[in-house]
Amino acid sequence: MKKFKWFSAMIALTVVLGGCASNANQQPAASGSGEAAKPAPTLTVAYSEGGTTMDPAEANDLTSDTLVLATYDQLVTYGVKTVDGADVANTEDIQPMLAESWEVSDDNKTYTFKIKSGLKFQSGNPVNADAVVYSFDRVAKSSSGSFLYGMADIKSVTAKDDSTVEIVLNKANHMFTQIIAMYTFSIVDQKLVEEKGDDYLKTNAAGSGPFTLEKWDPASEAVFQANNDYWQGAPKLSKVTLKFTKEASNRVLLLNKSDVDMAIEIPPKDVAALQENSNLTIKSNASNRILFFAMNNNVKPFDNEKVRQAINYAIPYDQLINDVMYGQAKEMKSAVASNTPGFTDAGYVYEYNLDKAKELLKEAGYAEGFSFDFTLGSGFDDWEYDAVLIQAELAKIGVKMNINKVARAQFLEQQKEGNLVSYISKWTSFVNDPGYHLGFLLYGKGSSNYIHYNNAEVNKLWEEAGAEPDQAKRNELYMKAQEIITTEAPWAYLYEYNRVVGMNNKVSGYVYYPDEVLRFYPLSKEQ
Template sequence: MKKVKWLSPLIAFSVLLSGCVNSANPQTPAASSGTSATAETTGESAVKPNLTVAYSEGGTTLDPAEANDLTSDTLVLATYDQLVTYGIKNVDGADIANTEDIQPMLAESWEVSADNTVYTFKLKSGVKFQSGNPVDAEAVAYSFDRVGKSSSGSFLYGMAAIKSVTAKDESTVEVVLNNPNHMFLQIIAMYTFSIVDQKAVEGQNADYLKTNAAGSGPFKLEKWDPASEAVFTANETYWQGAPKLGKVTLKFTKEASNRVLLLSKGDVDMSIEIPPKDVNSLQGNNELNIQSNASNRILFFAMNNKVKPFDNVKVRQAVSYAIPYDELLSGVMYGQAKQMKSSVASNTPGFTDAGYVYEYNLDKAKALLKEAGYENGFTFDFTLGSGFDDWEDDAVLIQAELAKIGVTMNINKLARAQFLEKQKENNLTSYISKWTSFVNDPGYHLGFLLYGKGSSNYINYQNAEVDKLWEQANNETDQQKRSELYKKAQEIINTEAPWAYLYEYNRIVGMNKNISGYAFYPDEVIRFYPLSKQE
């Protein structure tokens, strides 16, 4: 017997997780360049405003199944759609995604079997890809299958516990799971599971979607040059209504100071990744609105749990007591972060700081080193990846404090690309790293980073009890019981200190005050639909 999870019609104005398309869609001509674009759906001439946004990086791919950086994710979410999306809630005057409120998107409704292992989705009728091909069940099955076979998305496919995806008829898709999974709907709301136009892709070369796109979303990609800019134009026949913007241009501007300058001068409408040190001055500009939202992005001081001396829990705890937390928050982050007190961000459902006892206390740190057999200290190598000013500032401050307890920290700098490759080898002794959980759930976060078999468990943390609790929680359908299991896992991790927790970032986006419709999502990607601009 099946229980109905969603049967209401798709709300026409639900906020999107959208994606990208390319200029090679001859059926849908792009708007001409210039300062405005013209809407044609009503037969009337209506000038639409254009939006320009400063980004730091140019992206690496347009393929939803392979995208894994902020700009690539943005390219995908600009013109692709997914089966489901998140609702929006207002918290202290700011609109943020409600990750516990799953809303229909391309799926009009769905049912779930009594054992929570079979999801049957009914697709919204009449929706078309930008090519004119229908969005049908075959396209959904094809898109999910691509994720399962991809290099970047396959772990998510496994985390979602997907066993099979079958097109039952043109508008019905059946997804069978290996076991009940409370994160399934949240995971398939991600850009990774965007629905791809199978008919447009078939017959193309294997890497066609890396530089081309085939979606059904609100914007078309007119141009993408990772060295300079990406340009989107409105999809005037979009099934949820034409966008309020005629064109969106992403200006790739590596230097943060230049992004701040462009925003201050009004040369761009929005800018992402605003440095914390610039927030106060920008907030003094009456023409700007600076959004600073608590995020799921965390920063931690990683210690390889299989490498001496960090295989000793007392050493890891000693390091945690030697961190100058207040100085990091005020001197490095200028108040645009909060102290991290668990292995998951504090705004994650099921968060607990039980077992967290660490505060700046060098006497306690020295005592723990003595108990661990390192009364005279030790020397270790620390690898610093480039690209983030706060990482280097943090490392220098921590190095100075560790020296006070007899510990010598040798800082070795690496270019970011090299750092990421070395990190994946699981043998770096120590480093600073950040993480953003796109699914706001402890299972997602711990499953990647601290589960014994986690794909991003680069510090070799192994705890059989934590693994057991994670596995039990993933199969638990009762939310309260699941939360308690995750809390027990966090308490163990907090006590064992596989990392020294540093801070939780605020996500800072600057925009002109004439921009409306912005909402913060845990993946930190701006949704350009339904943004609007008053001119």
């Protein structure tokens, strides 16, 4: 039996207990002045959308996920590391949260979690093993989070006593703790929900997190108040307000004028101008959000590997990154993002080379070119610019790309049907692991493998990696799979996005997470 996190939990407990004497998160009274302590500062953030639900098991958009993480905790969480001077989540380093420790059986199938004693939900109800079982059961039965429950491969969740939870997996799964650290697996106040009814969670919070929900109007704003009784210590912010501002230009204006403290989803074209404002800090982090040109491997001529490779040689990569993304992206050289553990660019030989593209088309039997339909989903300016640039380059090698622009909802519906000939799409892997990423997109049975790529060797490598407990050996298997995929070119790799967040210089504590969701608890602001 392997034991985890006793030492770090003891340190955390020591810090919390020590903080009882002088909490670093609280403003002390002014010495000798008789003045009351200043209240903690407030934070205002410009968001694009207002969110759709407060229910952790059903949240699946950026704003809803943010609402959940402000008000709930999970059994475990991710560590933090510094990369190139920036704080980023270390998804390989799983740290205690509501669970102070856990043990793993020798066959890596049974996890026994010990919940910290004395924890309470914001209602005052105790955080206990029954609440964990209840919360996981809700995820299993949900319409949104159930796929993650399945990916975690959970067989059973049992309360062994009031503070002990046993989770048994169907088979060993190296991604398990990474998955349950996600907002989907937030621990819900069972007693409160049973009292109020399950629909209560759609618009209200029932968590133990650092902030309480004061108001949520998806058309205007969400307001959170600090949970001063939070078990990790009161937040450094007394209030957080999310201003829902759909137009990107308005978010940029609000940030530039210091009418908000932070803004997300900043257009690449505005980054340079914002960087000229000495009152602002613009965080531009490499993300694992990728953009690719997908080709249906079941449809002629994209069932021909040489044709797909030819398309890769006709992509104007530098133009896409510099002219469309204004440098706020980097070249993509694998189906897996470059900041994912186990990444390799083996097999990547592509560059903008129309002569090579023509040569490959000739070898494939398409010396005179061909015509194909391309479906463009609306809603993203860069997709449209990319499509037009690629269309122009393909025309130079005799390939006619017929662009059909459709509404975002229609595009997503058509994409899921799996009949689109070609399209541009993006993907963010919330679990920063090749198994998660490839399992959805390029494994033969992957639920998001809409281009029908199916390579028996890749499938076998993915399955073997999933059962391999040794990370180094596992990564070797994933790397072999990536090399095969890159060589066979089911996609043309376009770029990896940067995650751009703008903030006033008074704001500190920002940490980048692969799911791109802001965590407010680490943030602080100078008065």
